[in-house]
Amino acid sequence: MGKRGRVGKRGRRIFNLGRGSVNSQAKISHVAKLNILRPLFGFLFSTVAAADPIPPDMVLIPAGTSVIGSEQGMEDERPVFQVQLPDFLMDRTPVTVAAFGEFVQQTRYVSTAEQFGDAAVMQFGTGRWFLQPGANWRYPLGPDGDAAPDDHPVTQVSWDDAQAYCSAQGKRLPSEVEWEFAARSGHEGDVSYAFGDKLLKEGDFLAGIRLADIWQANTWNGTFPIINTLEDGFATTSPVGYFGLSPAGLSDMAGNVWEWTADWHGSYAGRESADDAPTTGSSKVQRGGSFLCEAGVCHGYRVSARSHSTPDSSLMHVGFRCARDV
Numbered sequence: 001m002g003k004r005g006r007v008g009k010r011g012r013r014i015f016n017l018g019r020g021s022v023n024s025q026a027k028i029s030h031v032a033k034l035n036i037l038r039p040l041f042g043f044l045f046s047t048v049a050a051a052d053p054i055p056p057d058m059v060l061i062p063a064g065t066s067v068i069g070s071e072q073g074m075e076d077e078r079p080v081f082q083v084q085l086p087d088f089l090m091d092r093t094p095v096t097v098a099a100f101g102e103f104v105q106q107t108r109y110v111s112t113a114e115q116f117g118d119a120a121v122m123q124f125g126t127g128r129w130f131l132q133p134g135a136n137w138r139y140p141l142g143p144d145g146d147a148a149p150d151d152h153p154v155t156q157v158s159w160d161d162a163q164a165y166c167s168a169q170g171k172r173l174p175s176e177v178e179w180e181f182a183a184r185s186g187h188e189g190d191v192s193y194a195f196g197d198k199l200l201k202e203g204d205f206l207a208g209i210r211l212a213d214i215w216q217a218n219t220w221n222g223t224f225p226i227i228n229t230l231e232d233g234f235a236t237t238s239p240v241g242y243f244g245l246s247p248a249g250l251s252d253m254a255g256n257v258w259e260w261t262a263d264w265h266g267s268y269a270g271r272e273s274a275d276d277a278p279t280t281g282s283s284k285v286q287r288g289g290s291f292l293c294e295a296g297v298c299h300g301y302r303v304s305a306r307s308h309s310t311p312d313s314s315l316m317h318v319g320f321r322c323a324r325d326v
């Protein structure tokens with residue numbers, strides 16, 4: 001997995017920044033418990049352990065049926081269709097900077113942004129996107145910006161980078177349908193966000209006084225792209241797991257960073273199952289919204305919202321998580 005050649009010609013790097021930027025644009029593994037029981041059950045244990053395929057950093061998404069899309073959503077979220085999926089596993093959180101760094105150290109992988117020497121950064125205040133020289137997964141805003149914190153989702157990674165990482169872990173990127181299915185998992189009926197229907201959770205009472213409401217996602221607070229009031233506490237990325245856990249046990253499925261999926265972006269017209277995603281295209285779907293999404297502009301952190309970019313795009317508000325068959 002050494003250094004690859006430059007991906008295409010620079011002029012072909014067309015950033016479809018999608019709504020996220022134009023607008024700018026559990027199961028706990030039983031392995032630990034079983035290790036305690038190992039001396040007691042000897043041979044029997046080995047049989048039980050082999051039957052438990054869920055690593056601690058992943059969640060089992062149970063098989064079932066679900067609607068995909070929203071008739072109230074943007075044009076590319078319609079028409080709604082239904083899918084049936086088997087059990088599968090999803091990473092609990094987006095891949096962190098530390099985890100990606102470990103992968104780079106082990107494989108000497110060189111990311112797309114490092115090959116090009118730049119990556120896409122949005123100018124706060126104007127919403128203008130530009131290719132920032134020296135921006136990459138280590139320094140998402142460029143060499144003069146802060147280093148990416150270890151426990152934040154890795155950004156400035158292309159679809160190709162995401163694919164390479166997941167493959168090295170024996171995993172894969174989730175399909176677009178799997179991503180939405182997982183976001184909806186654990187909810188009865190329709191739901192707005194992976195963590196529920198309310199972006200603000202009412203604060204608890206302390207000594208008879210109700211504390212401030214709690215944000216459930218890292219989004220854009222205020223008027224995009226001019227004013228970010230930072231009510232949720234973060235101007236860019238936030239630590240994984242900090243915001244709104246879904247009933248299925250997944251964090252950061254709304255806000256923080258958009259997440260690459262395996263699929264090409266295309267219309268839902270004619271879709272009838274999980275198996276008929278487009279086989280070709282120019283851009284790959286991202287899901288989940290980001291810290292740049294304001295509800296009045298893109299509202300990209302809804303379960304059905306979609307964005308997309310060319311596979312060699314590296315952006316300051318896009319990361320990924322991996323999935324795996326059971």
Ligand SMILES: [Ca+2]
Pocket residue numbers: 218219220221230232233234235236291
């Ligand atoms: Ca924020």
